[in-house]
Amino acid sequence: MTETPTSPTRTTPDQLSVPPDGRPYREQPQWRNDFPIDWPQDEFVARREFTKFLVLTSFAFAFGQMWIVFQNFLRKRKGEPPIMRIAKAEAIPVGGSHVFDYPGPHDNCIVVRTGHQTYYAYNQKCTHLSCAVVPDIANAQFHCPCHNGFFEMRTGIPTAGPPRRPLERILLEIRGEDLYAIGTVVKA
Ligand code: FES
Numbered sequence: 001m002t003e004t005p006t007s008p009t010r011t012t013p014d015q016l017s018v019p020p021d022g023r024p025y026r027e028q029p030q031w032r033n034d035f036p037i038d039w040p041q042d043e044f045v046a047r048r049e050f051t052k053f054l055v056l057t058s059f060a061f062a063f064g065q066m067w068i069v070f071q072n073f074l075r076k077r078k079g080e081p082p083i084m085r086i087a088k089a090e091a092i093p094v095g096g097s098h099v100f101d102y103p104g105p106h107d108n109c110i111v112v113r114t115g116h117q118t119y120y121a122y123n124q125k126c127t128h129l130s131c132a133v134v135p136d137i138a139n140a141q142f143h144c145p146c147h148n149g150f151f152e153m154r155t156g157i158p159t160a161g162p163p164r165r166p167l168e169r170i171l172l173e174i175r176g177e178d179l180y181a182i183g184t185v186v187k188a
Contacts, residue, residue, distance in 0.1 A: 064175075081183050086111060086172075089179040092119070097135050099124070102170055102181045109170050111179065112137055112153065119179060121170035122156050128163040142167065 025032070072082040081103035092098045097112040111121035112135045122142070124132045131146035141159065142151040149161030156167035171183040 081181075084181045086121075086179045086181055088177055089119075089174050090177065092179070095137055097137070100181070103184065108132065109181070110135060111170070111172070114140070114153065117174075119172050120153055120156075121172050121181065122151075123168035123170065123184070125168070126163060127158070127165040127167060128161070133167065 068083050075082055084102055086100045086102075087098055092111065092113045094113050094115060097110055099108060099110050101107055102109045108124045109121055110124050110133075111119055113119050114137060122133070126133050126144040126146065126149055128144065128147060128149050131144050133142040133144045133149075133151060135153070136143050137153070140153040142153060142156075143149070144151075144161065144163065147162050149163040150159045151157060151163065151167050152159050156169050158164060158166065169185040170181050171185060173180045173182045
């Protein structure tokens with residue numbers, strides 16, 4: 001005759017609270033009787049908490065996106081550049097760069113990451129005759145290959161060659177894990 005566990009009663013094989021050796025509870029060590037672990041119930045609570053977490057984070061994300069759409073609506077009315085997500089901040093490695101379009105679809109820009117929390121972004125258009133500048137991160141500068149123009153990476157100010165005006169700077173902000181363009185600065 002098969003013995004059945006005495007406390008708590010478990011009948012189905014997939015209920016994990018049945019003692020692992022299959023022996024009845026009265027033959028189990030005292031601690032197991034004192035602290036029976038109801039794994040199915042525990043997993044149920046964990047799943048419920050996880051679902052709650054997903055719903056809340058989805059709501060926060062949706063609200064965040066709607067807020068950006070609303071802000072951009074107001075900015076457009078005022079003639080200001082939009083707020084636009086560029087990339088995940090960590091997706092750009094230190095010493096790396098990433099090209100994007102801002103504020104319009106044909107405004108080529110570049111963001112470089114020079115340190116853990118240090119990013120610089122500019123319109124790629126050289127202020128001499130509009131060639132695309134390329135980053136030279138090791139020397140903290142941008143180079144324009146057309147006529148050998150150079151710009152300081154930290155400020156966008158021209159340092160050598162024919163350009164006389166700084167690069168158009170893109171203002172950045174990190175929101176959560178993402179890097180956003182939030183405006184432009186054109187220096188005289
Ligand atoms: S176009 Fe860049 S230096 Fe002339």
